[in-house]
Amino acid sequence: xxxxxxxxxxxxxxxxxxxxxxxxxxxxxxxxxxxxxxxxxxxxxxxxxxxxxxxxxxxxxxxxxxxxxxxxxxxxxxxxxxxxxxxxxxxxxxxxxxxxxxxxxxxxxxxxx
Amino acid sequence: xxxxxxxxxxxxxxxxxxxxxxxxxxxxxxxxxxxxxxxxxxxxxxxxxxxxxxxxxxxxxxxxxxxxxxxxxxxxxxxxxxxxxxxxxxxxxxxxxxxxxxxxxxxxxxxx
Numbered sequence: 464x465x466x467x468x469x470x471x472x473x474x475x476x477x478x479x480x481x482x483x484x485x486x487x488x489x490x491x492x493x494x495x496x497x498x499x500x501x502x503x504x505x506x507x508x509x510x511x512x513x514x515x516x517x518x519x520x521x522x523x524x525x526x527x528x529x530x531x532x533x534x535x536x537x538x539x540x541x542x543x544x545x546x547x548x549x550x551x552x553x554x555x556x557x558x559x560x561x562x563x564x565x566x567x568x569x570x571x572x573x574x575x576x
Numbered sequence: 577x578x579x580x581x582x583x584x585x586x587x588x589x590x591x592x593x594x595x596x597x598x599x600x601x602x603x604x605x606x607x608x609x610x611x612x613x614x615x616x617x618x619x620x621x622x623x624x625x626x627x628x629x630x631x632x633x634x635x636x637x638x639x640x641x642x643x644x645x646x647x648x649x650x651x652x653x654x655x656x657x658x659x660x661x662x663x664x665x666x667x668x669x670x671x672x673x674x675x676x677x678x679x680x681x682x683x684x685x686x687x688x
Binding site: 495499504507509556563566567568 | 634677679682
């Protein structure tokens, strides 16, 4: 599996935008970029995913570099509820092992009031 | 409400006493998986199933069994639990294709 690299931790202030980076220099052409987050004492929660183009949904935006070797998850206005560990995951479009997701250590996001 | 339900949420048991953690999803998903989460090791896949009666090993299958007799259920069985299986367990489901996975709330298992 191609590997992702994320900062261990980041801090933000409430109501400010947050940009969470992810490097994936060995990404293959068939890898989708997925983001999940895990709030304290809960299971992981899907945030967003994309292949080449930038993506937006009600939770966040995903900006993908033109060479696809990095991506950024953007939370437009952080709230205290967004404090969580954020995981950037590559998933091959031909993945056959069910809903397999390979989690790294992720980025612990702290949101200050 | 679409959800993945695990039971129990918390369990303390003794070494060698067989146990089953249940997982049920109400979204008619084909794919289901079990993960364990340990400090410093992240989430690791134990077993997965791509449909009824189709299961396969993930990254850390030793000491676990699963079955998929119905599409909605995917129980995790520990025939003879040991202390190194003390962990936080998550069940997940997803439809076929490269889309989002839904996770349960987790089962915290302690084996003494």
